[in-house]
Amino acid sequence: MHLNAVELIDVAEGTRSEASAPHLASCDECRRQLTDLRAMMSTAAAFDVPEPSPLFWDHLSERVRNVVAQDVPGRSLQDAATWRRLLMPLSAVAAASLIVAVVLSSRVLAPQSGAHGDAEKVALRTPLAPAPPSTTGAATDLFNDPASDDDLSLTLVASLTADLDLETAGEAGLAPHGSAEHAVTNMNDDELRELRRLLNEQLAPSGA
Amino acid sequence: MASADTPLAELDERALVDACLADDPGAFDLIVERHRRSVYQLCYRFVGNHEDASDLSQDVFLRAFRGLRAFRGQSSLATWLYRIGVNVCLNRLKAKSPLSAPTESIEERQFIDVRAESPPERMLKDERGARVRAAIAQLPRKQRVTLILRTYHEMSHQEIADVLGSSIGAVKANFFHALGNLKKLLGEEF
Numbered sequence: 001m002h003l004n005a006v007e008l009i010d011v012a013e014g015t016r017s018e019a020s021a022p023h024l025a026s027c028d029e030c031r032r033q034l035t036d037l038r039a040m041m042s043t044a045a046a047f048d049v050p051e052p053s054p055l056f057w058d059h060l061s062e063r064v065r066n067v068v069a070q071d072v073p074g075r076s077l078q079d080a081a082t083w084r085r086l087l088m089p090l091s092a093v094a095a096a097s098l099i100v101a102v103v104l105s106s107r108v109l110a111p112q113s114g115a116h117g118d119a120e121k122v123a124l125r126t127p128l129a130p131a132p133p134s135t136t137g138a139a140t141d142l143f144n145d146p147a148s149d150d151d152l153s154l155t156l157v158a159s160l161t162a163d164l165d166l167e168t169a170g171e172a173g174l175a176p177h178g179s180a181e182h183a184v185t186n187m188n189d190d191e192l193r194e195l196r197r198l199l200n201e202q203l204a205p206s207g208a
Numbered sequence: 209m210a211s212a213d214t215p216l217a218e219l220d221e222r223a224l225v226d227a228c229l230a231d232d233p234g235a236f237d238l239i240v241e242r243h244r245r246s247v248y249q250l251c252y253r254f255v256g257n258h259e260d261a262s263d264l265s266q267d268v269f270l271r272a273f274r275g276l277r278a279f280r281g282q283s284s285l286a287t288w289l290y291r292i293g294v295n296v297c298l299n300r301l302k303a304k305s306p307l308s309a310p311t312e313s314i315e316e317r318q319f320i321d322v323r324a325e326s327p328p329e330r331m332l333k334d335e336r337g338a339r340v341r342a343a344i345a346q347l348p349r350k351q352r353v354t355l356i357l358r359t360y361h362e363m364s365h366q367e368i369a370d371v372l373g374s375s376i377g378a379v380k381a382n383f384f385h386a387l388g389n390l391k392k393l394l395g396e397e398f
Contacts, residue, residue, distance in 0.1 A: 005384035006377050040387040043398050044344065044359045047337035049252040049261075057244055060262060064240050064269045071270060 003030050012037040221285045228276055236276075240269055243289050250290065253356045254297035256345035264300060268293045294357075294371060301349045336398075343393035351386035354379055 003011070003021055010016035011024070012034055024030050187195065216238050219227060227235035247268050252261035271292050279288055325333065344352060350372060357363040357371065365376045365383075372379065391398070 006380040009380040009384050036391055037384070037387050039398070040390050041359065043340060043394070044355060044387075044390065047333075047340040048360060049249045050258075050334070050337065052248070052258060056258075056262070057241075060244050060248065060265060061237060061240050063262075063266050064244075065237060067266060067270050068236060068273050071273065 002027065003033075008033055008037060012041065222281045225276055225279055225281070225285070228273075236273060239272075239285065243286060244269075246286065247289055247293050250293045250361070251297055253344075253360050254301065254352070256341045260300075264293075264296055268296050271296065290361075298353065298371070301353070339394065340390075340398075343390055346393060347386055347389055350374075350382050351389065354382040355386040355390070358383055 001023065003023060007016070007021065008030070011018055011021055018024055024034065214223075216224065216227060216232070216234055224235055224239060228239065244265065248261055248265045251264035251268065252258070255261055255264060268289065272289055275292070279285070344355060347355065353372060354368055357368045358365075363371075365379045368379045369376050372382075374382075
């Protein structure tokens with residue numbers, strides 16, 4: 001009975017001796033196949049990757065360096081240094097929009113002064129500042145949320161916007177009524193926590 | 209533990225990765241410099257041409273950079289990069305359909321060869337090498353992957369089976385058919 005593919009490979013690679021396959025001694029077809037297998041294994045092994053120009057290696061390193069330098073958005077939110085690099089090159093308006101959206105999603109602070117339609121003024125404070133007394137009871141101060149205290153990146157962002165209030169942001173064209181930023185300011189606590197979870201999830205690094 | 213004064217080149221792999229994560233300039237550049245040749249060769253074996261191999265090499269290092277936090281040091285950095293490279297190349301083979309034979313330009317073949325061969329011998333060898341690589345590139349995907357991993361990376365049949373999600377028997381059968389098809393493509397000259 002002829003040797004099958006697996007048996008021929010085992011003999012060709014030497015994991016099985018020819019003596020263990022007595023059929024080989026009497027079958028020209030199987031011997032021919034075995035010879036061809038060994039020849040092709042040698043041929044493939046003999047012709048490997050051609051050596052590129054010596055200049056290619058530094059060029060490859062340069063390409064990798066450039067693409068890595070541009071890969072800032074792929075980094076984690078947990079990396080405060082990455083946040084600085086991410087925000088620095090942005091225009092002032094774009095940066096302020098991003099800051100407002102993120103900070104307001106996790107740092108809803110002072111109670112709103114009135115019902116909808118009244119001028120809204122939300123003071124954004126650092127996590128260490130005491131919470132102002134709530135007049136409506138509707139807004140919940142997330143500063144005291146222990147789950148957010150150890151988030152260094154959000155602390156950094158909050159500190160950068162410590163003196164920014166929503167009215168000022170609105171005058172600058174940020175968080176206009178109907179915008180995403182504006183919608184964030186009207187979210188309840190559960191909605192804000194969910195928004196923060198989604199943001200962290202989207203920006204989490206992926207391993208290989 | 210590396211001190212602030214330890215040159216990057218003297219750091220062990222774990223310390224070098226830590227330096228990368230600490231945004232130490234030059235740390236990842238050093239990793240690239242040390243492993244670029246092996247990564248490029250791996251990619252070239254899969255795609256059979258310089259340009260695609262160069263692009264894939266860049267992808268491999270970018271994925272490695274993004275996944276540095278996931279590197280636990282349980283394997284060497286070379287092995288870790290190798291696994292990323294194989295995945296990148298396999299994804300490329302899946303995406304590229306139908307498979308096309310690589311086209312090596314004359315310039316790609318005329319590389320500096322430090323071996324002591326006469327120009328005619330070197331030219332003949334380069335031509336034969338180009339034909340072999342072109343033939344390998346025409347093999348069906350699993351046959352190509354099996355032949356590359358077995359021949360050039362000396363992976364065991366079990367390791368290849370794990371990569372391809374198949375059995376050892378299937379891997380050996382793939383290898384058998386890959387070699388048979390290679391002979392048909394190359395003809396009697398080989």
